[in-house]
Amino acid sequence: MFIGEYHHSLDEKGRLVLPAKFRAALADDGTATGFVSKGQERCLYIQPEDEWRTMAEKVKALPLTDKRGRAFSRGFFGSSESIQVDGQGRVMIPGPLREWAGLTDKAVLVGLLDRIEVWDPEVWATVSAESDDFYTTIEEKITHEDL
DSSP states (O other): OEEEEEEEEBOTTOEEEOOHHHHHHHOSSSSOEEEEEEOGGGOEEEEOHHHHHHHHHHHHTSOTTOHHHHHHHHHHHHHOEEEEOOTTSEEEOOHHHHHHHTOSSEEEEEEEESOEEEEOHHHHHHHHHHHHHHHHHHHHHHHHHTO
């Protein structure tokens, strides 16, 4: 399970240090591996292999006759890369994905249970502020549905 928000740097080669808690959650067999792919709102998703494969099956099931489904399949499979955490706790973020997400030398990692989102700090500040606006409304709905 991935939870929390962390601010980290990317080195000149595009390597990003993952928090220890995130590395542990990626290591189901002792080796920390997973996939990185395009996410929503210009973030990247880092997912354990089983979560990525679950998503891949859903994408694979999209009808070939649906133009939007084909476009999503291309974006999802075409951008995804397998990753492995190195001995220093880093993962390599491929150049095209860094460019797509606007990542340069800093990143914000946000744990969302089954995935890690990787954000450009400026974009994250905007998205986070927008999310805060929804939080109270949704939280009230969730807690009051039980009454």
